[in-house]
Amino acid sequence: MNFGEVDRRYAELKQQFQAGTLSAEQFDEELKALMVQDDQGRWWAKARESGAWNYYDAASGNWMPANPPTAQAPQAPQTPPMPPPQNPAGGYAAAPAPGGYAVSGMAGQPELSSGLKIVFYILSFLVPIVGIVLFFVYRSKPIQEDRSAANLFLILGLVSFGLSCFCYIMAIAASGAGSF
Numbered sequence: 001m002n003f004g005e006v007d008r009r010y011a012e013l014k015q016q017f018q019a020g021t022l023s024a025e026q027f028d029e030e031l032k033a034l035m036v037q038d039d040q041g042r043w044w045a046k047a048r049e050s051g052a053w054n055y056y057d058a059a060s061g062n063w064m065p066a067n068p069p070t071a072q073a074p075q076a077p078q079t080p081p082m083p084p085p086q087n088p089a090g091g092y093a094a095a096p097a098p099g100g101y102a103v104s105g106m107a108g109q110p111e112l113s114s115g116l117k118i119v120f121y122i123l124s125f126l127v128p129i130v131g132i133v134l135f136f137v138y139r140s141k142p143i144q145e146d147r148s149a150a151n152l153f154l155i156l157g158l159v160s161f162g163l164s165c166f167c168y169i170m171a172i173a174a175s176g177a178g179s180f
Contacts, residue, residue: 006034013031014051027048028048038069043056053067127160134154
């Protein structure tokens with residue numbers, strides 16, 4: 001699908017949504033299907049409210065308003081394309097989705113579920129090296145919630161390590177004080 005076709009399809013969908021023949025969830029799913037990847041590998045999407053074009057800037061992790069490349073149809077890639085960036089609300093990216101709205105169900109969920117985060121928090125505190133390793137694994141994920149969890153993994157790991165060192169020093173001091 002090229003940019004012109006997406007523009008036409010968006011106008012149809014917007015009319016259906018405003019007329020009430022398309023639910024918000026259906027509209028969001030259709031918007032997901034309208035995402036286009038250009039020759040440079042950038043993902044383009046229409047903003048839900050305004051219909052303005054935005055592309056995902058991987059370097060900044062934000063959706064940027066811009067005009068899409070003209071007269072260009074996406075070509076079939078030689079290798080499978082990378083999936084579109086995701087957002088904590090289930091939308092397009094780690095940054096706010098185009099137009100500043102959060103679209104539910106657009107591209108998946110964060111990698112870390114709430115339950116898994118809790119398990120990792122506990123492990124990070126009980127085994128400090130686990131927290132440090134988890135930090136390096138999740139610190140560069142595209143979803144802000146996962147990056148925030150990575151920072152907490154590191155903090156818990158370092159606090160636990162510091163407490164262990166403090167307790168060890170206090171134990172040595174207490175055993176040394178009793179020998180005099």
